[in-house]
Amino acid sequence: MRVEQQPAFILHARAYRETSLLLECLTRDHGRVGLVARGVRRERTRTPRALLQPLTPLQLGWSGRGELATLTQIDAAGSGFDLHGEALLCALYLNELVLRLTPRQDAHPALFADYMETLARIARGEPQAWTLRRFERDLLAHLGYALVLDAEGDDGAPIVPDQDYCYRHEHGPAPWRDTRDGIRVRGSALLALKQDKIPARADLAALRRLMRALIAAHLDGGELRAWRMLGAVAVRDQDASGES
Structure with missing residues (x-):
């Protein structure tokens, strides 16, 4: 299964293996999903790290089936909530x-x-x-x-x-x-x-x-x-x- 341009928020992120992150996300049309963001902890990565945090409206894409899919796209969908x-x-x-x-x-x-x-x-x-x-x-x-x-x-x-x-x-x-x-x-x-x-x-x-x-x-x-x-x-x- 491949999903593109899905409105979402990251609920939680934690280290996964050596260079990746495991993301728990709330999405509009698929509920809560688990995504693996592969390679995003490398020094050089195309994924904007500033987006990989909670409270930022996102557009996500992923592929795969089962409990964990692979993150394929992440874009900002608006300004994050600047809370303190x-x-x-x-x-x-x-x-x-x-x-x-x-x-x-x-x-x-x-x-x-x-x-x-x-x-x-x-x-x-x-x-x-x-x-x-x-x-x-x-x-x-x-x-x-x-x-x-x-x-x-x-x-x-x-x-x-x-x-x-x-x-x-x-x-x-x-x-x-x-x-x-x-x-x-x-x-x-x-x-x-x-x-x-x-x-x-x-x-x-x-x-x-x-x-x-x-x-x-x-x-x-x-x-x-x-x-x-x-x-x-x-x-x-x-x-x-x-x-x-």
Whole structure:
């Protein structure tokens, strides 16, 4: 199989053999793909090394079948996202999240569009914690794990904003009781995530705990390295008043 001019981002790159790189890329029409960039670590190479890094919109070409194909073309498709500090950590978190949760060669064009838009939101300085929660919600939905946010999981009763709920993986929300397991979250937080409206500060903190627990469940209880780096980024966003 030969692919040309495919919109893509590099999620991760690591050394491969003596002179090559192994690239994990998110592409628009082919999902996550593994590519071998042969010979690019030589002193003299025709491949522009500045493009072989995350956060740069690319046009890629490759050939081959199976889990690893060979990179045959790489061109810039726009200016890279020049992020620093906490904004850069948020972008690297997106990359690790996509890398860990998505299978190879499972196309999700809408996920690619959401990924690009989330990078743009981070670059524009939009509230970081809320931006990440929105992407986590949409990523799980694209992968077939959409959250139940406006009704109880057992009987479909509408979510009440001022009531506490227990959100359980694979079951959804249920009224909170001290004996229940799961993550405690207010109905107002669930509805804010459903309606795409930035929640109050306390609700945003609860949504962070909820999304981490759900993502960890899909990682079989594992963790993401970026979670440790993002410890200081948690809940500093503005209250919901005046926001949409």
